[in-house]
Amino acid sequence: MVTVAETLLDGHCPTGPIANRWDQRKRDLKLVAPNNKRKYTIIVVGTGLAGGSAAASLAELGYNVLSFCLQDTPRRAHSIAAQGGINAAKNYQNDGDSVWRLFYDTVKGGEWRARESNVYRLASVSTSIIDQCVAQGVPFAREYGGTLTNRSFGGAQVSRTFYCGGQTGQQLLLGAYQAMMRQVDAGGIKVFTRHEMLDVVVVDGIARGIVTRDLVTGKFETFAGDAVVLCTGGYGNAYYLSTMAKACNVTAAWRCHKRGAYFANPCYTQIHPTCIPVSGDHQSKLTLMSESLRNDGRVWVPKNKGETRSPDQIPEADRDYYLERRYPSYGNLAPRDVSSRAAKERCDAGYGVGATGMSVYLDFSKAIQHYGENVIREKYGNLFHMYERITNENPYKVPMRIYPAVHYTMGGLWVDYNLQSNLPGLYVLGEANFSDHGANRLGASALMQGLADGYFVIPYTVGDHIATRKVTPISTDRPEFHAALDAAKSRVQSLLKVNGTKSTEHFHRALGKIMWEYVGMARTEKGLLFAIDAIQKLRDQFWHDLKVVGSGETLNQNLEHAGRVADFLEFSELLARDALHRDESCGGHFREEHQTEEGECQRDDENFSFVSAWEHQGVGAESILHKEPLTFNDAPLGVRSYK
Amino acid sequence: MNHASSANLNLTLKIWRQAGPTAPGELKTYPLTGISPDMSFLEMLDILNEHLIAKGEEPVAFDHDCREGICGTCGVMINGQAHGPDSATTTCQLHMRRFRDGDTIVIEPWHAKAFPIVRDLVVDRSAFDRIIQSGGYVSVNTGNAPDANTTLVPHHVQQDAMRAAACIGCGACVASCKNASAMLFVSAKVSHLANLPQGQGERSKRVLRMVAAMDAEKFGNCTNTGECEAACPAEIKLTNIAQLNREYIKASLFSTE
Numbered sequence: 001m002v003t004v005a006e007t008l009l010d011g012h013c014p015t016g017p018i019a020n021r022w023d024q025r026k027r028d029l030k031l032v033a034p035n036n037k038r039k040y041t042i043i044v045v046g047t048g049l050a051g052g053s054a055a056a057s058l059a060e061l062g063y064n065v066l067s068f069c070l071q072d073t074p075r076r077a078h079s080i081a082a083q084g085g086i087n088a089a090k091n092y093q094n095d096g097d098s099v100w101r102l103f104y105d106t107v108k109g110g111e112w113r114a115r116e117s118n119v120y121r122l123a124s125v126s127t128s129i130i131d132q133c134v135a136q137g138v139p140f141a142r143e144y145g146g147t148l149t150n151r152s153f154g155g156a157q158v159s160r161t162f163y164c165g166g167q168t169g170q171q172l173l174l175g176a177y178q179a180m181m182r183q184v185d186a187g188g189i190k191v192f193t194r195h196e197m198l199d200v201v202v203v204d205g206i207a208r209g210i211v212t213r214d215l216v217t218g219k220f221e222t223f224a225g226d227a228v229v230l231c232t233g234g235y236g237n238a239y240y241l242s243t244m245a246k247a248c249n250v251t252a253a254w255r256c257h258k259r260g261a262y263f264a265n266p267c268y269t270q271i272h273p274t275c276i277p278v279s280g281d282h283q284s285k286l287t288l289m290s291e292s293l294r295n296d297g298r299v300w301v302p303k304n305k306g307e308t309r310s311p312d313q314i315p316e317a318d319r320d321y322y323l324e325r326r327y328p329s330y331g332n333l334a335p336r337d338v339s340s341r342a343a344k345e346r347c348d349a350g351y352g353v354g355a356t357g358m359s360v361y362l363d364f365s366k367a368i369q370h371y372g373e374n375v376i377r378e379k380y381g382n383l384f385h386m387y388e389r390i391t392n393e394n395p396y397k398v399p400m401r402i403y404p405a406v407h408y409t410m411g412g413l414w415v416d417y418n419l420q421s422n423l424p425g426l427y428v429l430g431e432a433n434f435s436d437h438g439a440n441r442l443g444a445s446a447l448m449q450g451l452a453d454g455y456f457v458i459p460y461t462v463g464d465h466i467a468t469r470k471v472t473p474i475s476t477d478r479p480e481f482h483a484a485l486d487a488a489k490s491r492v493q494s495l496l497k498v499n500g501t502k503s504t505e506h507f508h509r510a511l512g513k514i515m516w517e518y519v520g521m522a523r524t525e526k527g528l529l530f531a532i533d534a535i536q537k538l539r540d541q542f543w544h545d546l547k548v549v550g551s552g553e554t555l556n557q558n559l560e561h562a563g564r565v566a567d568f569l570e571f572s573e574l575l576a577r578d579a580l581h582r583d584e585s586c587g588g589h590f591r592e593e594h595q596t597e598e599g600e601c602q603r604d605d606e607n608f609s610f611v612s613a614w615e616h617q618g619v620g621a622e623s624i625l626h627k628e629p630l631t632f633n634d635a636p637l638g639v640r641s642y643k
Numbered sequence: 644m645n646h647a648s649s650a651n652l653n654l655t656l657k658i659w660r661q662a663g664p665t666a667p668g669e670l671k672t673y674p675l676t677g678i679s680p681d682m683s684f685l686e687m688l689d690i691l692n693e694h695l696i697a698k699g700e701e702p703v704a705f706d707h708d709c710r711e712g713i714c715g716t717c718g719v720m721i722n723g724q725a726h727g728p729d730s731a732t733t734t735c736q737l738h739m740r741r742f743r744d745g746d747t748i749v750i751e752p753w754h755a756k757a758f759p760i761v762r763d764l765v766v767d768r769s770a771f772d773r774i775i776q777s778g779g780y781v782s783v784n785t786g787n788a789p790d791a792n793t794t795l796v797p798h799h800v801q802q803d804a805m806r807a808a809a810c811i812g813c814g815a816c817v818a819s820c821k822n823a824s825a826m827l828f829v830s831a832k833v834s835h836l837a838n839l840p841q842g843q844g845e846r847s848k849r850v851l852r853m854v855a856a857m858d859a860e861k862f863g864n865c866t867n868t869g870e871c872e873a874a875c876p877a878e879i880k881l882t883n884i885a886q887l888n889r890e891y892i893k894a895s896l897f898s899t900e
Contacts, residue, residue, distance in 0.1 A: 057785040072706065073772050075812055076714045092792065128788070135788035137781045137841045139796075139805040146795025164805060170713055171808060178780035185776040193769065216761055245708040279681045284689055285710045386712060389729070389736045390683075455785045503696045505689070550701045554663060555762040558692075558702055 002581055002625050009262075009613055009628035012416040013117035018634045019099075022121040025417065029460055030467035037062035039473075040466055043210055043225035045197045045252055047074035049169070049447055050430025051231030052176030053454025058229075059180075059188030061459055066223055067180065067189050068212060070196045070247055070560075075177040078233060078245040079450060082169025083290035083383065085151060085161035086133075086447040088126040093150055097158040099123045100634075106445060107635040109155040109335055110410070110438020111587040111603060113268070115611070116634055117417055118435045125456040126448050130162055132455055136175040139164055153443035154291055155335035155642070161444045166290055166382045172447055176454070195221075196560065197252040198488040200228060200259050200426060203480045206469065207256075207426035211481075211488045215560060218553040222476040222485050227425050227462050230256060231454070234409035234431040236269065238568045238575060239520070240512020242406035243275060243288040249564035250571045253413050253432050257571075261421040262613035262626055264414035264434035266571070267579035270441055270588045271521050272407030273299075273339035276390055276400075277359040286405040287390060289362070290383055291443040294332040296367035296376065297400070299323050299339070301351040301360050311353075311361055311399050322346055326598075330642040337440045337587050338600075338642060340404035344521050345599060347403070354401045363399035404521060408446060410437040410588060411578070414613040414628075418461035419453060422613075425465055429453035434611065439587025492552055495562045500545030504562040507542045511535065511568060519576050524592045528580040532573055536620065539569040570619050577614075581625070584608045605637055652678040652739060655747040656691065658703055661760055668760070670749070680740035684727065685710060685717065687739055688750075704763040712736040712876060715811030718818070719764045720751040725815035725874040733813065733876040753818035757825070757860045768814050770860040771828060777856035778849035779832040781841050794840050807834040809877045816871035816879070822863030827871040829857050830887035831879045837890055847898035850890040 014021040014028070032040065040063050044055040047069040055067040071077060089102040102123035107114055130148070134140060140162050141149045150159040164171040183189040194215040201209035201222065209224040235250035236242040257263045274289045300321045302314055322342055327334040334342070343360050352358050368376050373396055377384070384395045391401070412434040419427050419435070430450040437445065465471070518531035542565070550556045584604035585594040594602040611628040653676045661668030675694070678687050685707050692702035708716040712733040719734055721727035727737045742748065750764065758766040796804075808831070816827035833850050836842030842849070865884060872881045894900075 053785070060784045071708060071714075071716065072768060073812070075772075076708060076716050078709060078714070080714050081709045081711050090791070128786075130791045131788035132783075132785060134791040134794075135781065135783045135841055137804075137808075137836050137839050139801050139808050139835070139839065140791075142796050142798050142801040144798045146797045146800075147792050164808075167713065167809060170811070171805075174808065178775060179783075179785075181772065181776040182780045182782060184772075191772075193772075243711075245714060246710060247708050280679055282679055282682045282686045282690065284683070284686045287711050385731070386736065389712075389732060389738065392681075392738070392740060459785065503693055505693060547696060549696050549699060555704055555765060557704055558696065 003622065005615070005624055005626045009414070009611070009626045011115055011628055012418065013115065014417070018116060018120045021117050022124060026460055029464040032463040032467050034062055038064065040064065040471070041066060041225040042227050042229060042462060043223055044068070044229045044231060045210065046077065046231035046233060046432070047177070047180070048077035048079035048231060048233055048430060049173055049176060049450030050454045051077070052173060052180050053451050054229055054231060054429055054458045055189055056176060056179035056183055057455050057459045058462065059183035065183070065189040066192065066225060068192045068195045068197060070194060070215060072193055074180055074191055074193065075174060077173065078248055079173045079447070080170045081245065082447055083166045083288065084292035085153065085163035085168045085444040086129065086172060087153065087160050087444040088130045088162060088448065089123055089160060090127050090130060092148055093159045095158045097160050101158065102126060102160065104635045105156050106436070106442060107438065107632070108638065108640055109442040110440050111601065111640050112438065112605070112609070112632055112637050113586055113630065114436055114438030115630065116632060120634070121457070122436050122449060122452050125452045128456060129448060129451045133172055133175050136179060138171045138175045141165070151292055152295055152333060154294065154333045154339070155442040163292065166380060169447060172451065197232070198255060199484045200256045201481050201484045202259050202423060203474060203478060206424045208474050209476065209481060211484045213488065213492065216555050218556070220485055220489050222481045224474045224476045224481070226466055226471045227427060229427045229429060229458060229462070230413065230432055231429045232432045234412070235571060236406045236409050238511065238572045239406040239515045240508050241278065241283060241286050241516065243272060243286050246285060249567065251564050251567045254567045254571050256413060256421070256423065256426060257616050259423065260616070261423045261426060262414035262615055263411070263574060264611050264613040265411035265578065266575040267582055267589045268410035268439045268587060269406060270336060270408040270410060271340045271404045272336055273343055273404050274362060274402045275405035275407070276387065277354060277356070277403040287386065288405070288407060289387060289400060289402060291336065293362060293380060293383065296379070297332065297362040297364050298366060299332055299360055299362055301346045301353060305350045311363070320351065327642045334642045335440060335442060340521060341590060341599065343404055359401040359403045361399035362402045364395060365399070368396065408441055410434065410439060410441055414611070418464065419457055420461065420465065424469065427458060427462060429458060439589055492559070492563060495546065495548055495559060495566065496552055498543060498546040498548070500547050502545050503547055504558060504565050507538065507546065508561070508565045508568070510538055511565070511572060514538070515572055519579055522590050522592050523579050525580065528576050531576045532580070535569065535573045535576065542566065542569055574614060574623060577623070578612055581612065582608060601640070650744060652680060652742060652744045652746070654678060654742065657747065657749045659751045660703070660763055663762055664759055678739055680738070682739045683710065683735060684721070684737040684739065685735050704765050706765050707735055710735040713811060715813040718753060718813045718815055720753065720818060722749050725753070725819040726876055730873070731876055731878050753814050755817045755823035757823065757862050758814060758817065770862070771812055771814065773860060774825065774829060774853055774856045775832065778845065778852040781836060782845060796839060800838060804835050804838040807831045807838065807879065807883055810879050811877050813876065815874045815876060817862065819870040819874035820863065821868060821870070822866060824865045825857050825860070825862040826865040826884050826887065827875065827879055829853050830883035833890055834883045834886045837886065845900070846890070847894035848900045850887065850894050851898065854891055
């Protein structure tokens, strides 16, 4: 039995008409005067879209910003790999879009498990993001006359996605990075690259600093600040194989959780439908093929089991365009969770293609016939090129083969409307928080959220914390800093001391197998109970049989990886427990016990219309559940149908 | 429908090992057997490192992250070529089917004075950040922007800017250049912003400052050899360097900024 806290969690949302709430909040937030801002230091951890945009914007306001990243430069965070685009309610296409419609699509796409007020704010600032990025020189795709153009993405019936070829994330991130570099030049930001955050320092109940390890020298350091802004991304690498970059990890968020920050909805994980299938045991990561490809590509499998003909030899009559068949009004642009499950259903039923039978076709032959190869090349050239390099197959000639893979995590640290966690002074932005996507994120909305949080929310809300709490400077000589520093050091030392026989890679792959098999696209009570037990055993083996070579005083990538896997081994248990507790199906969380006759999600609004925010009670001990009730007035609860 | 290439490869790797920035380095030889042609180059190195850890030896340090060819983190010299033999391909996207059974593969870090070695195959490319800091941006604070469609950017102008903006900052241009010049990297950013209406305000100042920063970092000069273009995984063209030279001359002679 899960212990549930008696007091309900409050998201501190403004009240009144939803369209006025953000203005109302901005009116209520206290300000820090321009000449006072330079007296305050803000620590920003992570330099993806959220961290980069936050660091630049806060420095522009006059704060001293300390920016940390574990990459060798702030320009490399995994936001860079986002391909397809960024949503905004500009309605440049005159096709019926509006702030309200983007809000509604996002709430519905998230299966009514997101906070309405946050989502509405996200939709309303989306238009300013595009303006800001264009002003920075982000080369969004244009019509011949020079106006901005759009493409369509899953879960929407309007074209509202802005893009830069297949490199939208790269261009947006470079825009934020360049804005950061401008502030470095101006003296407002100090960047610490190849630094990993290993703990948050809490003084008198307020987050006042961090502990880092310099990945090159192994040196541990503490940094004090007046607010800590965590922008450290998602936890998809708990599954080992995912589309995330190899260094993506849960460590910073998990260490904050262990210091008291609640972790919300960890079971909401997104499995992206269009990834390049696994080719063998050596596979180290999976590669996404952008959802935008479904604008022109058609998904199908053979109608006959055991089909042996090559795809071009299979006539139309023997093909099953199962997305178009099952979801006629959205067709190939059905949302990600729906499309992924549909692919799994066909493969499990024995209709999959490829050597392992674990893939489906994504076919461009119709689009190439219709528009010509050059048009398709201009839209998706880099993606087709990447596909060919990896698979040795030419997608202009034969259909791509794709299969779902872990791609994004909607859960994250709990934050209120101001993006502040329950630990005062700790703000969490972008994928690292839980707030805007509910149980499933729509395509092209991650970039929107990261930049909304960094450019347009945190600059307003962080000042309120400083002004209201009258935060004063603090020294890293305080005992709380020493204690956190010692704890971080001894954890790294203990990894080196295990001296067992198996590599970090071995444990990470083993964890990934458990997670994908039992906590992946389809979950059951029995499977989750098994997974929890298996994770605990694996964690125990890890601490008895881990082998890390080398020392802690030099660049040691093996040691870095071990620390991250140690945290994944703790975190994954919470993810599985959250999935076990949420006895319903919604979005990225599919419990086989709860499905309609057609295999769609069956939500339980009566019992589960709340955010699950978990409070840590020690590793292996059951966490306490805090519930934040969710109410839906402007996007009333409905059936999420894409038929 | 199995497109997997068949026979596994047996290889001899010669890899640069160097314990730290000031430590002496050397090429060490490692035999490696049973490599699937479907593996990526970095997955091959993963296998080697697993073998080394099993034997209690320190694994080879190499930079990598997204393994999708976009983050720009990875990059090594493979048989003397930056990112290896395939054009328009990062090290992480290079696959072992490109090699033959019995091959010897020499793997070294980027060589350039401006990119000091950190360890083994890892180098310090922070000089690139300092060049961008000197002017590789448009000075616009958050919240200042007019509606995005206020300024029209014709399709072909956007396309030119996008092609230059595609640089991933990996450093292959520097590593492949006999002079260790950073002209391709600098020119990509200068062209990207000079081509767009948004970049006009600081056009002269930007190119003058960025070239000065590049020189201060001790990158070499450009002698129009073109190795950088051949090595570039993002297909940044040499014509950007021509544009950089034009921008620089114009700014030097006529700038009033």
